[in-house]
Every structure is written in C-alpha cells, then in structure tokens.
Amino acid sequence: MRILVTGGCGFIGSALVLHFVEDLGHEVLTLDALTYAANPISLAGLGDNPRHRLVEADICDAPAVRAAFAEFRPQAVMHLAAESHVDRSITDPGAFIRTNVIGTQVMLDAARGHYEGLIGPEREAFRFLHVSTDEVYGSLPPDGFFTEESRYDPRSPYSASKAASDHLARAWHETYGLPVLITNCSNNYGPRHFPEKLIPLMILNALEGKDLPVYGDGLNERDWIHVEDHARGLVAVLERGRLGQTYLLGGRSVRSNLAVVKGLCAAFDRLRPGHAPHERLITYVTDRPGHDRRYAIDPSKAEAEVGWVPTKVFEEALEETVRWYLDNEAWWRPIREGRYSGERLGLGSASAEAP
C-alpha cells in the first residue's frame, strides 16, 4: 500500500512509519513541517529505503499538500501532524488552532479532491484516518472511563483544537462521503518521545540528578499506552474499522503522575544507582492551569471490532523506555542542549509564580 503519514517525524508518527515500512512492507510518504517537535533522526534507520520518502511541508499549505497527493497517489492517509503539548497551548493557542484546525481542514479537502478522482477498487479501499486524543472528553470523576459515547468536553486550548479537528473529520464523512475513521488515544510513552512530556522529561532530569517537578499533588491520573501498541492499533483500525466510526485506543494502564515518576525512580535506582534513591529528587510545583484530573479509556470497542489488544506491561515497558534513553543519547542530547532544555512551560501570565 501507498500511505501518506502526516507528522511522521514526531513521536507517534515515527513509530507508525517505522512499523509500516519495516514490519509491513508498505510504501510511505512522510509529510512533516519539521517543527521544534520533529526529530528526523527518528527515521534515520530507514536510510535510503526506497519505500520511504520525506517531504518537508506544512499541512496548512494547501498547494503543497495537494501536490503531495497528486504525486504520491496515496491509498490511505494517516493524519497525525499536530501541535501536541498542552503546556505550550496555554501560552500560544494560535499555533494550535492553525495546525490542528486549519491544517486538518486542508488535509480533509485535499483528501476529498483526491478521493473524488478515484474509481473502482481504489476508491472503495481509500481511507483517511484522523488521529486524536482522549483529552477531547475532558476530565473524569474517580473510577470513570471514556467510551466512544462520551460527551465532548475539552478544557485546554490543545484539547479544544483537537476536538474541533475531530468534528471536521466527522463532517467531511457525513457531508462529502469521505471514508474517514477517527481514533482517540490515551497518553503514549516509549522511545523517541520529545523531552517536554512527563516521562522523557523526568528520565533526562533523573539522569542529570536534577529535580523531578511533579505538578500539583501528583494525583492526576492518565491511562498509559506504549507507542508501539498505539501504532498497531492504528493499523488495525485502518484495516478493519467501520467507516465514519470512532475507536478509543488505550493501554488499560491507569496510573497517577506520582506513581509514574516513582516507577521511573525505581528503574533508575536499578539501572543508574549514581543518584539513588532517586525519589529524593521529586519536588511538587505549581499545578498546570485547568489540569484535568483523570483520563482513562475503555478500549472494548476497538478490541472487539478490529481485533487489537495492547500487549505491553506498563512497569516493564517503562524500564525499557528508560534504557532506550540511556542507550540513545545521540537522539536527545541535541534537543536538550538546543531546542528545549527542560524549563517549565505553560504557566499563564496570571496563574502562578514559576516553581
């Protein structure tokens, strides 16, 4: 298959591209604007593989997107390109509206133009899979779980922009008959994760013996899914999902942020005992404005309909992730010393003093 992947130089996109090209033998065109969050080294393992090509383009650039469709003639689109960090959305919401909302509309329009030119089996088989987040559903009460029927209730500029993009994708299906699928996924972890997000940030801080800043009381809960489980879930939905349907993908691993950070400390105590016990590095800092308390996914629909189950065991895969960062300094060192060195982001001007 020829598959166009947007955002393929990011965290989840790169895992998906590697899975498509290396494991499944598909042909992939990665379309990526190479923002601060991209790390093209993530795809360096593909070398000169003739089944992969990277086009540097912005999804808001309609002529460039249309040209990519015309030249590559994709049989499927996996749309992952997005501004993805909640804390950055608090300080710069405009970038999120632009890429996540306008960019998604440009992608949908270009896909529609392409789809309308297809005939026969190619038209029958074409798919547009829109990748989204469980954050569109807002915050759960203790012990609650999101399902595909949950009400949209986004609370951050990031989740509001992703909610808008979900609605656009659904509208292009209903209005124009574009063969759209939508997935909403919980928090991902694993290799090649930009070190502004909780797990890789804590890993690099622990490695350097720095403070491990936990927001608020640390009891906010997230449902963690390994990025490779997510990539396999996306492929399962692409292959077997029903058109116009939403599928929630989650790892059945709900943990508080504090439990995650303590798990990382335990892994570091075993693997790099230099700064042990690492738990003494934990500090509590001002909470994120509007911090949702709990996200958790009931992935039963995806499990039943597309035959996918998450396979990674959280604590084991967390330790594997720590090992990956220890073994791949060449991946993260240039980011840490250049684009982002770990400083606090997303404290609105009036919200609180810096930690």
Ligand SMILES: NC(=O)c1ccc[n+]([C@@H]2O[C@H](COP(=O)([O-])OP(=O)(O)OC[C@H]3O[C@@H](n4cnc5c(N)ncnc54)[C@H](O)[C@@H]3O)[C@@H](O)[C@H]2O)c1
């Ligand atoms: N990371 C998670 O835990 C998570 C969970 C659920 C859903 N998602 C969704 O999955 C997708 C991928 O997330 P991620 O964590 O890999 O993100 P990421 O920030 O690691 O990567 C995003 C990629 O998109 C590219 N990009 C950004 N703006 C672009 C633009 N205007 N044009 C073209 N490319 C652009 C970046 O260069 C980068 O390579 C996003 O849509 C996100 O909302 C992420």
